[in-house]
Structure formats: C-alpha cells, structure tokens
Amino acid sequence: MMMHAGLWTFLYYTLFLASVLLPVRTVAESTTVISNVVSQSIESESLDDDLCFESEEEALPDNPSSEELFFSFLDTPHQVISSGVEIFAKSLDEFFSEDKVFYDASGTYLRLRADAVRDENGDINYTGDVRLKLRLPNTKKKLKFTIESDADKRRDNTSAQTESTPRQAVKEKDYFAGFQISLGKEKSWQFKPSIGLRLNSGVELYTRLRLKRRYKFEKWSIHLDETPFWFNSTGVGLDSYLEFNRKISKDDLFRASTFARWTNKTDYVQFSQTFFMFHTLSKRRAMFYYVSVNDVSKSNVFEKSYLIGSTYRQNIHKGYLFVELIPQIRYQEKNDFRAEYSLTLRLEIIFKK
Numbered sequence: 001m002m003m004h005a006g007l008w009t010f011l012y013y014t015l016f017l018a019s020v021l022l023p024v025r026t027v028a029e030s031t032t033v034i035s036n037v038v039s040q041s042i043e044s045e046s047l048d049d050d051l052c053f054e055s056e057e058e059a060l061p062d063n064p065s066s067e068e069l070f071f072s073f074l075d076t077p078h079q080v081i082s083s084g085v086e087i088f089a090k091s092l093d094e095f096f097s098e099d100k101v102f103y104d105a106s107g108t109y110l111r112l113r114a115d116a117v118r119d120e121n122g123d124i125n126y127t128g129d130v131r132l133k134l135r136l137p138n139t140k141k142k143l144k145f146t147i148e149s150d151a152d153k154r155r156d157n158t159s160a161q162t163e164s165t166p167r168q169a170v171k172e173k174d175y176f177a178g179f180q181i182s183l184g185k186e187k188s189w190q191f192k193p194s195i196g197l198r199l200n201s202g203v204e205l206y207t208r209l210r211l212k213r214r215y216k217f218e219k220w221s222i223h224l225d226e227t228p229f230w231f232n233s234t235g236v237g238l239d240s241y242l243e244f245n246r247k248i249s250k251d252d253l254f255r256a257s258t259f260a261r262w263t264n265k266t267d268y269v270q271f272s273q274t275f276f277m278f279h280t281l282s283k284r285r286a287m288f289y290y291v292s293v294n295d296v297s298k299s300n301v302f303e304k305s306y307l308i309g310s311t312y313r314q315n316i317h318k319g320y321l322f323v324e325l326i327p328q329i330r331y332q333e334k335n336d337f338r339a340e341y342s343l344t345l346r347l348e349i350i351f352k353k
Contacts (some may be wrong), residue, residue, distance in 0.1 A: 024104040085130070085254055086214070086221040088253055089245040092278050095286055097322070097350055109133045110351040120341045127173070133180075141181045149173045154286075174200040189213050201217070204232045221245045235265035269297045287312040305332040322348040 079269050097111055112128040132147040151171050178196015189211045198204040208229040215222040223243040230236050243257045256275040262269055274292040281287060292307040309328035316323050323344035331337040 067071075081325055085219060085245055085247045086216065088247050089221055089255070092253055092280075092286065092288075095315075096288070097348065105304045107135050108351075110349075112349045114347045115346045118343045123200070129173075130175075143184075144180050146176070146178055146196070148176045174198055176206070178206070198231065206231045219246055233265075234263050237261065237263035248277075251280045267298070271295045284315045285313070303331060303333055306337070307331075320350050322346075322350070324348065341342075 047288050087189060093340050096127075101109075103295075109131070109132040111129075113126045115129075116124055117127065118124045126212060128149075130147065130149050134145045135141060136143045158275040176196055176198050178194050180192055180194040182190065182192050184190040190210075192212070193208070195205075195207045195211070198206050200318040206229065210225045213224050215224070221244075221294075223240040223241075223245070225239075225243075227239040227241075228236065229239065229317070238261070240260045241257065243255060246254045248254050255278065257276070259272045260270065272292055272294040274290055277292045279286065287310060289310045290308075292309075294305045296303045296305065307328060307330050309326065312325045314323055315321070324344070326346065328342045328345040330340045330343075332340065
C-alpha cells in the first residue's frame with residue numbers, strides 16, 4: 001500500500017510542477033493549436049483524405065452555422081456523436097504529433113525531437129528523433145520519400161513510449177530511408193506499401209505493407225492497423241494494432257489500444273495493452289495519463305512489465321514548437337517488480353506543408 005501511495009504522490013507532484021513551471025501564453029500572443037487542428041483535420045493538406053471517412057450522404061457542411069449544427073444533431077444524433085469522437089481523437093493525435101499522423105500525411109512533414117532523460121539513479125542522457133516525409137511531384141500525392149529514425153518501432157507514438165526503458169530510449173538509433181505509396185479507397189481498406197534501406201552499422205533492405213481501416217460504432221471510433229514486414233536480418237513479421245476511442249466530455253477522451261508483434265526468425269513475440277485518458281487543459285495545453293501492461297517472450301523466456309505514466313504537452317510558439325514533460329514509473333518482472341522512476345523533458349519542432 002505504501003508503494004502505491006508513493007507512486008501516485010510522485011505523479012501528482014510531477015504534473016503539478018509541470019502546470020506551474022510551463023506558463024500558458026495568452027491567445028493574443030500566439031495561435032490556438034487544438035481549436036485550429038480540428039478544422040485542419042478536415043481542410044488541411046497535411047492529412048490524407050482518408051482521415052475524413054464519412055460518406056457523402058453523412059458528411060456535415062463544410063462551414064455549418066450553429067443553427068444547422070443544432071438541427072443536424074436533432075435529426076441524426078448517432079452521426080454527430082460518431083463524427084465528433086473521430087474529429088476529437090484526430091485533433092488530439094495531431095496536437096501530440098502521433099506517429100500515425102506522420103504516416104497519414106499527404107504533404108511534406110518534418111518532426112524533430114530532442115529528449116533529456118533522467119533515470120532513477122540521477123543520470124541524465126540525451127537522445128533525439130527525426131521524421132521526414134517529402135511528397136514527390138507529379139504523383140497525385142500518392143508517392144512519398146521518407147527518412148525516419150527507429151522506423152521499426154510501432155506506429156503509435158503514445159503507445160511506443162510505454163515499452164522502452166530510459167536506457168533503451170537513449171541507445172544508438174537506426175535510420176531508415178525509403179519510398180511509400182498510398183492506395184485504396186477512403187471508405188474501405190487503405191494500402192501503404194513501402195520499400196527502403198535500414199542504415200546502422202551496415203545497409204539492410206526492408207519492405208513493409210501497411211493496411212489500415214477506420215470504423216464507427218455507436219459512440220466509439222475504431223482504428224485497425226495491420227503491418228506485415230520483412231527485414232533482411234530478421235525475416236518476416238507482423239505488427240497488429242487495434243485502437244478504441246470514446247469521447248467522455250468536451251475536454252476528455254478515453255482510448256484503449258492493443259499492440260502485438262511477431263517475428264519468425266528470432267522467435268520473438270511482443271504484446272501490450274494500454275489505457276489512456278486524454279484531457280485538454282486549454283487551447284494550447286493538453287495531457288494524458290496511461291497504464292500499460294507489456295509482455296515479451298524470447299526463446300522461451302517471458303518478461304512482463306507494468307507502467308504508469310503521463311505526458312504533459314504545451315505549444316510554446318506559433319503551433320510548431322512544443323515542450324513535453326513525461327514522468328514514468330515502471331515495474332519489471334526481471335527486477336522483481338521494483339519501482340523504477342524516470343523523467344523525460346522533450347523539445348519538439350514540427351514543420352508541415
């Protein structure tokens with residue numbers, strides 16, 4: 001009981017310090033990110049058309065008046081609620097610059113990150129991350145050139161950070177360069193095959209086929225992502241990702257995500273289940289809390305770990321410069337489930353066109 005009390009006390013005071021130390025600028029000083037990103041999810045060229053997957057008969061007017069929205073809600077409550085969940089989830093994904101936003105972007109997109117990670121021993125390590133996508137001309141927005149660091153990790157950034165320990169997060173990164181093409185219809189499956197080179201100590205060929213689809217069911221939005229892949233060193237494998245979103249209030253979103261990875265050559269199986277609660281604090285600040293269970297099996301050796309953490313994010317300049325504070329507490333079976341604390345400070349720059 002004392003361990004759990006200390007755990008929550010640690011999280012509470014860390015998040016309190018975040019809200020105090022990272023002041024909020026007024027709307028007059030800079031743009032309002034979250035409110036703008038909702039409209040950008042529909043109009044901006046930075047996302048594929050498949051992100052707005054309502055049929056023509058169901059789509060709301062481009063610029064509906066308050067009166068039209070009111071009567072539309074009375075006429076079709078199911079449609080409005082479902083669309084609201086999807087738009088809210090997409091706006092949060094954009095604000096937190098989820099990896100899925102990078103992979104779905106139809107235009108040029110660049111994301112740079114610099115992290116300072118402090119572990120429980122007081123050691124501070126530094127790491128970074130880069131994502132670059134260039135839309136090639138005369139390809140009808142279908143063919144893109146990409147450069148990424150650690151592209152073999154999962155496609156969902158919020159879930160990916162629940163798997164690596166602080167020491168793993170600052171290890172030497174691999175870089176990937178390749179081409180991706182977008183196929184399929186927005187109301188059905190989307191296909192995104194890619195081929196490229198993995199650049200580490202040597203050069204390794206890889207190929208990947210990403211299949212994705214979105215559904216709406218009652219008050220839930222559902223995102224399914226299947227990615228079979230092949231690497232020259234590890235052979236074939238499969239990443240499977242399933243996500244459920246539900247809007248709790250105008251400021252809160254609940255998300256449950258399940259991820260599984262299988263590789264043939266290395267006899268490697270990885271599974272994780274994560275629950276998130278997103279909360280918008282203002283037009284330029286948001287945060288989410290999460291609890292995660294991770295299970296990994298390698299060569300008949302099973303490792304289980306639990307993670308509790310949160311991410312506080314604030315736009316500090318004109319919608320492209322962000323800062324994050326990420327406290328985590330991890331319990332690993334190999335360490336007898338002893339509490340391991342870490343704190344990450346992240347600076348992020350995003351350019352998109």
